[in-house]
Amino acid sequence: MEWTEETIARLRALWDEGLSTAEIGRQLSITKNAVVGKAHRLGLPSRPSPIRRSSTKTVEKGVEKEKKEQLIEGKGEASPIQVKEELSHQASQPEKKQVPEPKPLDARKEELVMAEASVGLKEKPSKISDAVAVEEEKKPTRTSVEAKAEPKKSPPAPRQKKQKDDVINLTKRAATCCWPIGDPGTKGFRFCGKEALPGKPYCFEHAQIAYVKLRERSS
DNA sequence: CCCTGATTCGC
DNA sequence: GCGAATCAGG
Numbered sequence: 001m002e003w004t005e006e007t008i009a010r011l012r013a014l015w016d017e018g019l020s021t022a023e024i025g026r027q028l029s030i031t032k033n034a035v036v037g038k039a040h041r042l043g044l045p046s047r048p049s050p051i052r053r054s055s056t057k058t059v060e061k062g063v064e065k066e067k068k069e070q071l072i073e074g075k076g077e078a079s080p081i082q083v084k085e086e087l088s089h090q091a092s093q094p095e096k097k098q099v100p101e102p103k104p105l106d107a108r109k110e111e112l113v114m115a116e117a118s119v120g121l122k123e124k125p126s127k128i129s130d131a132v133a134v135e136e137e138k139k140p141t142r143t144s145v146e147a148k149a150e151p152k153k154s155p156p157a158p159r160q161k162k163q164k165d166d167v168i169n170l171t172k173r174a175a176t177c178c179w180p181i182g183d184p185g186t187k188g189f190r191f192c193g194k195e196a197l198p199g200k201p202y203c204f205e206h207a208q209i210a211y212v213k214l215r216e217r218s219s
Numbered sequence: 220c221c222c223t224g225a226t227t228c229g230c
Numbered sequence: 231g232c233g234a235a236t237c238a239g240g
Contacts, residue, residue, distance in 0.1 A: 001233080003232090033234060033235080035233095037231090037232065037234095038231090041232085
């Protein structure tokens with residue numbers, strides 16, 4: 001497998017998107033093992049795994065099962081999710097040294113939003129309606145009637161009014177494209193930053209790239 | 220059995 | 231560095 005910048009970028013994008021390793025592999029026409037292996041070597045954040053191999057040492061054919069479980073209970077290791085939350089928390093504290101890299105994704109997105117605002121939107125607003133049309137094409141099963149009569153979807157919230165506003169804002173606001181441009185950690189790295197398709201992390205252009213194989217596969 | 224992700228280790 | 235083989239939980 002030749003890991004070009006393009007494939008690595010797409011691996012990162014799909015990985016960030018939360019697709020399963022097998023799914024990423026299918027889209028990149030490689031095995032899930034390749035995906036996991038590469039992701040591991042790239043240092044991409046671990047996903048919630050069904051497995052916990054606390055002992056990184058080789059286990060002899062599962063003979064030492066009991067010992068392993070005892071070790072796990074004793075140590076009480078932190079899950080990847082917990083670690084991630086801790087990192088985010090640290091990054092959000094201004095008092096700690098602020099390196100651009102470990103900043104959580106959302107923070108970077110906010111930067112992009114602000115940058116975009118200062119530059120001014122170049123894309124025509126009419127494109128959004130096009131994107132909506134595309135989006136609705138892909139979800140033909142839901143009629144407007146069904147959408148109306150959907151009571152269970154409302155999330156239980158402590159502050160209902162504010163949350164409602166937030167949801168509206170999130171819905172109305174054009175999300176920015178998370179397609180990575182350049183190499184993370186290097187100076188010129190950035191995200192695409194154009195308006196993303198509704199419900200998708202990419203703009204129309206990059207969504208075409210990101211989902212092209214998925215469409216081919218499902219059609 | 221199917222799915223999942225992580226690790227190991229020969230290449 | 232790569233990824234098939236393997237392990238292991240749901």
